[in-house]
Amino acid sequence: xxxxxxxxxxxxxxxxxxxxxxxxxxxxxxxxxxxxxxxxxxxxxxxxxxxxxxxxxxxxxxxxxxxxxxxxxxxxxxxxxxxxxxxxxxxxxxxxxxxxxxxxxxxxxxxxxxxxxxxxxxxxxxxxxxxxxxxxxxxxxxxxxxxxxxxxxxxxxxxxxxxxxxxxxxxxxxxxxxxxxxxxxxxxxxxxxxxxxxxxxxxxxxxxxxxxxxxxxxxxxxxxxxxxxxxxxxxxxxxxxxxxxxxxxxxxxxxxxxxxxxxxxxxxxxxxxxxxxxxxxx
Amino acid sequence: xxxxxxxxxxxxxxxxxxxxxxxxxxxxxxxxxxxxxxxxxxxxxxxxxxxxxxxxxxxxxxxxxxxxxxxxxxxxxxxxxxxxxxxxxxxxxxxxxxxxxxxxxxxxxxxxxxxxxxxxxxxxxxxxxxxxxxxxxxxxxxxxxxxxxxxxxxxxxxxxxxxxxxxxxxxxxxxxxxxxxxxxxxxxxxxxxxxxxxxxxxxxxxxxxxxxxxxxxxxxxxxxxxxxxxxxxxxxxxxxxxxxxxxxxxxxxxxxxxxxx
Numbered sequence: 001x002x003x004x005x006x007x008x009x010x011x012x013x014x015x016x017x018x019x020x021x022x023x024x025x026x027x028x029x030x031x032x033x034x035x036x037x038x039x040x041x042x043x044x045x046x047x048x049x050x051x052x053x054x055x056x057x058x059x060x061x062x063x064x065x066x067x068x069x070x071x072x073x074x075x076x077x078x079x080x081x082x083x084x085x086x087x088x089x090x091x092x093x094x095x096x097x098x099x100x101x102x103x104x105x106x107x108x109x110x111x112x113x114x115x116x117x118x119x120x121x122x123x124x125x126x127x128x129x130x131x132x133x134x135x136x137x138x139x140x141x142x143x144x145x146x147x148x149x150x151x152x153x154x155x156x157x158x159x160x161x162x163x164x165x166x167x168x169x170x171x172x173x174x175x176x177x178x179x180x181x182x183x184x185x186x187x188x189x190x191x192x193x194x195x196x197x198x199x200x201x202x203x204x205x206x207x208x209x210x211x212x213x214x215x216x217x218x219x220x221x222x223x224x225x226x227x228x229x230x231x232x233x234x235x236x237x238x239x240x241x242x243x244x245x246x247x248x249x250x251x252x253x254x255x256x257x258x259x260x261x262x263x264x265x266x267x268x269x270x271x272x273x274x275x276x277x278x279x280x281x282x
Numbered sequence: 283x284x285x286x287x288x289x290x291x292x293x294x295x296x297x298x299x300x301x302x303x304x305x306x307x308x309x310x311x312x313x314x315x316x317x318x319x320x321x322x323x324x325x326x327x328x329x330x331x332x333x334x335x336x337x338x339x340x341x342x343x344x345x346x347x348x349x350x351x352x353x354x355x356x357x358x359x360x361x362x363x364x365x366x367x368x369x370x371x372x373x374x375x376x377x378x379x380x381x382x383x384x385x386x387x388x389x390x391x392x393x394x395x396x397x398x399x400x401x402x403x404x405x406x407x408x409x410x411x412x413x414x415x416x417x418x419x420x421x422x423x424x425x426x427x428x429x430x431x432x433x434x435x436x437x438x439x440x441x442x443x444x445x446x447x448x449x450x451x452x453x454x455x456x457x458x459x460x461x462x463x464x465x466x467x468x469x470x471x472x473x474x475x476x477x478x479x480x481x482x483x484x485x486x487x488x489x490x491x492x493x494x495x496x497x498x499x500x501x502x503x504x505x506x507x508x509x510x511x512x513x514x515x516x517x518x519x520x521x522x523x524x525x526x527x528x529x530x531x532x533x534x535x536x537x538x539x540x541x542x543x
Contacts, residue, residue, distance in 0.1 A: 195371065196384060196432070
């Protein structure tokens with residue numbers, strides 16, 4: 001196998017580069033898909049509807065509303081935030097700005113009820129139900145954020161799968177052409193080996209190993225580049241995604257990604273080399 | 283040991299390579315296949331290693347049914363039958379030692395065992411000092427010796443030699459045939475295709491004549507050689523085959539007479 005690679009280094013380089021490109025795409029889209037899924041999960045776990053009460057809303061009315069909401073079966077969790085709790089949250093969020101802290105008291109902030117729905121499709125119904133309650137002044141819900149993220153994630157997923165599929169196909173064809181060229185180049189040697197009793201497997205084995213080698217090296221380089229970029233961009237992403245626990249990516253994720261890509265690389269390498277062997281070695 | 287019955291080979295182009303060949307070769311025999319270029323010598327040898335299949339007829343080598351041999355068993359057959367190819371088929375980018383090593387590697391021999399066998403073979407063909415050279419550095423006769431060594435690597439019971447003296451001067455050609463005779467004396471069956479009648483005459487082995495794919499003579503058979511109806515017979519070669527048969531028969535009669543005495 002080493003002799004095959006050593007004797008035609010440019011073909012070997014081309015095979016490794018196309019594999020690298022494929023696995024760079026695999027790495028980037030895997031990171032994007034998993035990352036955006038985590039962002040969606042984060043938003044889904046947050047209160048999805050917040051009902052702000054009027055200042056004169058009675059506690060027994062609020063309790064009645066909670067009971068009614070629980071009875072709908074559409075609510076997974078509820079949390080009442082009193083005026084004092086709202087002030088604490090406000091102070092925590094603006095602790096670095098004393099001027100903003102001085103101007104606000106508990107009376108200014110409304111009490112609220114944070115509600116998470118079992119299903120995103122129930123959010124409009126819950127929102128309408130809350131708005132119809134006389135104690136509720138305003139209803140805010142994150143349907144649009146989650147829906148937009150879900151749309152983006154689905155789009156990334158579809159584009160990713162299509163691109164990875166297309167690149168995998170291109171890799172298989174290019175690899176099989178490169179290995180086919182190598183087989184053609186060794187036509188005389190193969191004929192001699194067949195005539196002196198070499199089995200088809202004995203002749204094919206170095207070419208299959210070569211395919212696996214190109215796949216694995218390409219996968220490693222692709223993974224290395226994508227992981228390096230992600231690590232380098234982690235401080236920037238931490239600022240951008242403040243509060244959303246996506247970055248830093250745990251070390252086991254990098255290793256799992258590498259392991260998965262190496263398995264895929266072996267499959268692609270075997271498939272493309274067997275395609276070439278079947279076509280050129282009779 | 284080798285049995286061909288009504289073997290006919292018609293190529294895709296419609297040309298008849300071999301026509302109704304019936305041939306029996308015993309274990310340990312040395313047989314010359316003679317005939318002009320295109321007479322079917324190489325085709326016959328190719329049939330014996332299943333490089334090609336006959337159009338009709340049966341071929342047996344020992345217990346092996348060559349025609350019905352499954353694809354997966356062909357490598358096994360080719361390990362049992364050594365071949366010296368007309369164009370030698372040596373790998374030009376490998377040393378002499380590596381060329382001889384190839385069949386041993388293919389057969390899965392252990393590295394040390396294979397290396398010892400290569401040294402043994404190089405010594406047997408008188409090429410020990412050329413082990414590290416490349417084919418391009420050797421003469422025609424030396425290359426033939428390398429091809430013989432490679433063919434002998436797996437100690438085959440049968441050795442097929444396709445024009446092994448084809449491009450050699452007379453002295454070198456006789457050297458090669460002497461070497462083959464020595465191998466034959468150890469019990470290896472040898473079938474040598476040649477059109478060098480000097481060698482054929484000198485060695486007094488069995489001679490099978492081919493012309494346009496038909497068997498036109500066999501010095502082993504007591505009956506007259508088969509007559510060919512082909513218009514373009516190589517008369518000289520046919521005469522030589524007949525002469526060889528006569529010489530061989532005379533010699534055999536003498537030997538039988540001595541034995542009786």
